[in-house]
Each structure stands twice: as C-alpha cells, then as structure tokens.
Amino acid sequence: MYTKDGENYYIVDAHVALWDARPENQANIHGKQFIDCFYDYHRNLSPESELWSYEEYLYYGGARLMKDLFQDGYVDHAIFQPAHLGAFYKNGFGQTEEAFALTQRHPDKLTYNHCFDPRLEQAGLDQLRRDAERFGLKGVKLYTAEWRDDSRGYKLDDPWCRRYLEACLELGIRNIHVHKGPTIRPLDRDAFDVADIDKVATDYTDLNFVVEHCGLPRLEDFCWIATQEPNVHAGLAVAMPFIHTRPRYFAQIIGELLYWLDEDRIQFSSDYALWTPKWLVERFVDFQIPEDMTEYAPLTTDQKRKILGLNAAAMYDLPVPEELQVRRIETQAVSVA
Amino acid sequence: MREHDAYTAHHAVYDPELDEPVTDLGFVRSLTVEGTEVTVHLRLPTSFCSPNFAYLMASDAKDVLTALDWVERVHVVLDDHHDSDLINRGLAADAGYRGTFGDEAEQDLDELRLIFRRKAHTAAMERALTRLLREDRELTEEALHDITLADLPDHRTTHALLRRRAALGLDTAPSAPVLVDDHGTPYPREEVPLRLRFARSVRISIDGNAHFCRGLLRTRYPESATDQTPRDQEVHAS
Numbered sequence: 001m002y003t004k005d006g007e008n009y010y011i012v013d014a015h016v017a018l019w020d021a022r023p024e025n026q027a028n029i030h031g032k033q034f035i036d037c038f039y040d041y042h043r044n045l046s047p048e049s050e051l052w053s054y055e056e057y058l059y060y061g062g063a064r065l066m067k068d069l070f071q072d073g074y075v076d077h078a079i080f081q082p083a084h085l086g087a088f089y090k091n092g093f094g095q096t097e098e099a100f101a102l103t104q105r106h107p108d109k110l111t112y113n114h115c116f117d118p119r120l121e122q123a124g125l126d127q128l129r130r131d132a133e134r135f136g137l138k139g140v141k142l143y144t145a146e147w148r149d150d151s152r153g154y155k156l157d158d159p160w161c162r163r164y165l166e167a168c169l170e171l172g173i174r175n176i177h178v179h180k181g182p183t184i185r186p187l188d189r190d191a192f193d194v195a196d197i198d199k200v201a202t203d204y205t206d207l208n209f210v211v212e213h214c215g216l217p218r219l220e221d222f223c224w225i226a227t228q229e230p231n232v233h234a235g236l237a238v239a240m241p242f243i244h245t246r247p248r249y250f251a252q253i254i255g256e257l258l259y260w261l262d263e264d265r266i267q268f269s270s271d272y273a274l275w276t277p278k279w280l281v282e283r284f285v286d287f288q289i290p291e292d293m294t295e296y297a298p299l300t301t302d303q304k305r306k307i308l309g310l311n312a313a314a315m316y317d318l319p320v321p322e323e324l325q326v327r328r329i330e331t332q333a334v335s336v337a
Numbered sequence: 338m339r340e341h342d343a344y345t346a347h348h349a350v351y352d353p354e355l356d357e358p359v360t361d362l363g364f365v366r367s368l369t370v371e372g373t374e375v376t377v378h379l380r381l382p383t384s385f386c387s388p389n390f391a392y393l394m395a396s397d398a399k400d401v402l403t404a405l406d407w408v409e410r411v412h413v414v415l416d417d418h419h420d421s422d423l424i425n426r427g428l429a430a431d432a433g434y435r436g437t438f439g440d441e442a443e444q445d446l447d448e449l450r451l452i453f454r455r456k457a458h459t460a461a462m463e464r465a466l467t468r469l470l471r472e473d474r475e476l477t478e479e480a481l482h483d484i485t486l487a488d489l490p491d492h493r494t495t496h497a498l499l500r501r502r503a504a505l506g507l508d509t510a511p512s513a514p515v516l517v518d519d520h521g522t523p524y525p526r527e528e529v530p531l532r533l534r535f536a537r538s539v540r541i542s543i544d545g546n547a548h549f550c551r552g553l554l555r556t557r558y559p560e561s562a563t564d565q566t567p568r569d570q571e572v573h574a575s
Contacts, residue, residue: 033384033419040383044549044556152441182387183419186443188434190452191387217354217546220456220538246548252541259534295537 002074004285009305010324012312013078013277015237015269018065018099022058031088042274045241050279060273062102070109073277077318079111081141081177111316113139118161119148125167132171138316139175145184153184155196165204175315179212192218194225201229208315213238214257223260234261237271243283251289255296263303267312302326339370346405350397353453355547359394361566363554366416373409375402380416382553388420393446395428455519458501460543463536465494478530487511
C-alpha cells in the first residue's frame with residue numbers, strides 16, 4: 001500500500017519477472033543481445049538514482065525481488081509474466097521453478113502466470129493442462145515474437161493457438177497477457193501488428209486480453225481495437241517510465257487510453273526488473289496532465305487508484321480491503337464502426 | 338566533396354516508421370568514399386529492431402547511392418543487429434528482400450511501406466489541423482470538415498502534409514479537403530471529431546516512437562548524439 005496526502009492506494013504490479021540472463025545461461029549471441037537491449041531500456045528511461053549495474057541486471061534473485069517490490073516498492077501483490085525465450089537461454093529467461101517456489105512461499109503477495117507456445121501443438125497443449133493444475137493458473141503470458149526452430153513468431157488467431165485459448169477457457173485461465181515484439185513472420189507484415197488480438201478478443205469474449213505496453217509502438221491500432229472490444233485491456237509495462245523522461249508524452253499516452261478505453265481497463269506495472277516500482281508509484285500518484293493539454297481531463301484520485309491496483313485486483317480476484325476500494329462502474333464498448 | 342554528395346543523397350532514405358531521414362536519426366554510423374566506391378555502416382537503436390525495416394532502410398541506402406552518376410560500387414553494412422549476417426549477405430549479393438529472407442518473406446515490402454506512408458500522412462494531417470484549431474479558438478472540430486488545403490497557412494506543417502499527400506498520390510489542389518482517409522475521401526461531418534482524435538493517436542505514436550528510438554540509440558552508441566538532428570519541435574506540437 002502507498003499513502004500520500006491522506007490517500008491510500010492498493011498496489012498491484014501486474015507484470016514482473018525473475019530472469020537469469022547471466023552468460024552461463026545464454027545459449028548464443030542473441031541471449032546477450034536480448035538482455036543488452038533490456039539494459040539499454042533500463043538505462044535510457046530510469047532516473048539516475050535508480051540505475052542498476054549490468055551485473056545486478058543479469059540476475060538479481062528472489063530475495064532482491066521481494067525487497068524491491070514489497071519492502072521498498074509499496075506493492076501489495078505482483079504477478080509473474082514470464083518469457084521463456086528458449087532459443088536464447090539454456091534454462092529459459094524467466095526462471096519458472098524459482099518464481100513458482102517464491103509464489104508458494106508468499107501466496108498472498110505473488111501470483112504465478114506461465115507461458116505457452118502453440119507451435120508445440122498437441123504436446124504443448126497437454127503441457128498446458130498439466131501446468132494449469134500444477135501452478136493453479138489464472139493467466140498466461142504470451143510472447144508472439146518468440147523464436148522456435150526456424151519460426152520467428154506466431155499469431156493469436158493461428159488454428160493451434162485458438163485450440164490453446166479454448167483450453168484456457170475450459171481450465172479457468174481467464175487472463176491472456178500478450179506481448180508483441182519484432183521479427184514475427186511473415187516479415188512483410190508489421191511485426192507489431194495487433195490485428196490478431198482483435199480477432200481472438202471478438203471470438204473469445206470470456207477471456208481478458210491484456211496487451212502489454214498498451215500496444216506500443218502501435219498505440220493507435222491498439223486503441224482502435226480496444227475501444228470496440230470490452231475484453232481488451234492495456235498493460236502499462238514500458239509506458240510507465242516515460243513519466244520520468246518524457247512526462248508530456250506519458251500524459252498523452254494516459255490521456256489517449258482514458259479516451260479510447262476507460263479507467264477500468266488500464267493496469268499499472270513496473271515491468272520489474274526493467275524498472276522498479278517504488279519511483280514509478282510515487283511519480284504516478286504525483287502525476288497530473290499538464291494544464292495546457294486541454295484535450296485531456298485531469299486525472300482523478302480514483303482513476304489513479306484503479307490503474308495502480310484495483311483493476312488488476314478485480315481481474316485476479318485479489319482481496320482488497322474495503323477502505324481501499326472505489327465504486328466500480330460498468331465497462332461499455334464504444335461503437336466506432 | 339564526394340562524401341558530402343553521398344551523404345546528401347542519403348538524406349532521401351527514411352525510417353518508414355518514424356517518418357524521418359535516417360541521417361537525422363543518427364542511424365548512419367559512417368560513410369566513406371574511396372574513388373568511386375561508397376561504404377556505409379548503419380546502426381540501429383537495438384539488436385532487435387524489426388529486420389524488415391532494417392532491410393528496407395539498408396536497401397534504400399544502396400539504391401540512392403548507386404543512383405549517383407559517379408558511383409560504381411556501394412557497400413551497405415548493418416552493424417550489431419540480430420540479423421546482421423543475413424541482411425549483409427543479402428545486400429552484398431543484391432539478393433532482394435525475398436532472396437534475403439527466404440521463407441520468412443511472403444510478398445514484398447510495398448504493402449508495409451504503404452501502411453507507414455498512410456500513417457505519416459494521417460499524422461501530418463493532424464498536425465496541420467491541430468495547429469489551425471490552436472490558432473483560431475473559434476474554430477470547432479466539426480468545422481474542420483470544410484477546411485481545404487487553401488485554408489492552411491504557408492507553413493512547414495502544411496508543406497509536410499502536401500509532401501505526404503503527394504507520396505500517396507492524393508489530391509494536392511487548393512480546393513481539396515484536408516481531413517480525408519487513406520484514399521483521399523472526406524469523412525462524414527459527424528465523424529470528424531472521432532477521426533481527428535484517431536489521427537492524433539497516430540501522431541502521438543509516431544512522435545513517441547521517434548523520441549524513444551533516438552534516446553535508445555544514444556544510450557547504445559553515446560557518440561551518436563552529435564549525429565542526431567533535433568526532431569522538428571513544430572511537428573510534434575502539443
């Protein structure tokens with residue numbers, strides 16, 4: 001919980017990771033390129049006081065995660081959203097066993113989401129059923145640009161992926177977090193194209209699709225889809241730290257999301273350990289839309305409460321103390337057709 | 338002199354997504370001339386920048402330099418990218434996009450280029466119209482329906498819009514309406530506020546990406562800072 005000016009905020013960090021990118025776990029040069037890219041994101045968008053050394057960044061472990069999130073970071077509950085990246089890391093990037101063990105020790109504080117890859121076809125589908133039972137899955141994290149053998153990615157509306165999504169419905173996995181990245185095939189399409197999300201959101205209305213970093217770098221396409229699909233949500237991973245480096249741009253992102261979606265479908269996350277939650281929570285509570293941006297209404301305290309935790313808490317049935325709640329409103333899709 | 342000539346020609350190579358010359362973005366790491374041979378090294382903000390865009394910029398660079406009358410050989414090399422080997426082999430062999438990427442490519446890059454030309458036009462349209470709204474507080478969003486190119490001031494946001502329209506083959510006559518779709522067709526009056534709003538989100542996306550990519554490039558290659566030309570403040574007014 002975070003308290004400022006007499007207001008209390010329940011905090012859910014909806015996208016965290018426990019990764020191992022040390023050289024001994026890198027399978028090839030791409031493992032190094034990937035973590036170097038993350039580290040540049042970290043260095044480029046963090047305040048100087050929050051910078052980690054490269055060594056710390058490669059691997060930080062569970063104790064550090066608990067401290068950064070719950071002791072220093074005001075977080076009440078965090079959700080693991082692992083990326084496997086088996087083509088880049090020998091034992092995977094996200095550390096499944098370590099993260100799940102931590103979740104079992106702190107079930108009130110942590111939720112473990114797992115990942116699947118529909119290109120594994122039937123074997124992967126069988127594995128998903130076992131994983132759902134073992135981890136008690138409420139959600140999955142999908143990285144559609146993940147490499148596998150010769151493939152550089154897949155689409156959510158591919159036939160096998162649809163079968164996985166149908167299995168999710170059956171297994172009670174309601175929350176599908178989607179991350180878009182480059183190199184998805186075929187290459188003559190826009191690698192960040194979010195059109196496949198539109199298709200599956202229409203076909204599987206009982207699933208929530210949380211689009212990480214709110215579709216950036218395709219904010220406009222994401223907003224256009226999300227305004228028509230009430231089960232599409234915006235995750236603020238990667239968008240949050242712009243609050244420091246480019247607050248006016250951050251204001252526009254939040255302003256657009258509130259216009260095209262609504263305040264119930266936006267979720268805070270630090271994307272830990274890309275960034276740490278402490279400063280992001282502090283800055284967001286202090287944040288206001290600049291006065292000269294008259295196209296956007298000022299952010300209210302209740303909107304901040306929802307974004308910082310109540311929205312994700314509702315999606316994951318997390319118990320929130322009554323005094324930290326606000327009155328919920330119904331979500332409605334806006335017709336733009 | 339020839340290096341200057343080659344660098345000037347290189348200004349015509351755009352990052353399709355950011356709608357800016359790659360020279361201004363700092364993506365040209367080096368350009369050297371030996372006699373009639375030009376060698377260009379390109380660098381990008383991350384190892385994982387989309388390989389199709391990377392290829393597109395690199396092959397455009399090869400094309401504009403090859404077109405110079407004194408040039409006999411051009412080497413374009415993409416540095417530090419996850420697909421550097423593949424792309425550099427393809428460029429050296431003039432293998433073309435499909436020859437370079439094989440199975441991963443289905444068609445060609447024209448459609449992709451078109452998508453981003455349309456986005457660039459939408460953003461330019463929003464910049465011109467938002468500028469108009471800010472200068473004339475009496476003007477309502479709905480009234481933008483009747484604004485034609487002749488109503489726009491002689492200003493670089495207008496010139497930029499005209500260039501984007503020309504690139505898409507849209508009407509550039511003074512009587513042509515400003516707020517149009519990708520095919521040059523005006524929207525119904527009642528849709529104007531929504532369409533302007535959407536155009537704004539396109540502009541915010543492009544401007545935001547441009548700043549992020551520039552920043553990441555400087556983080557990755559600190560020496561690139563001096564090569565970057567500041568992004569025109571006027572075009573991302575807000």
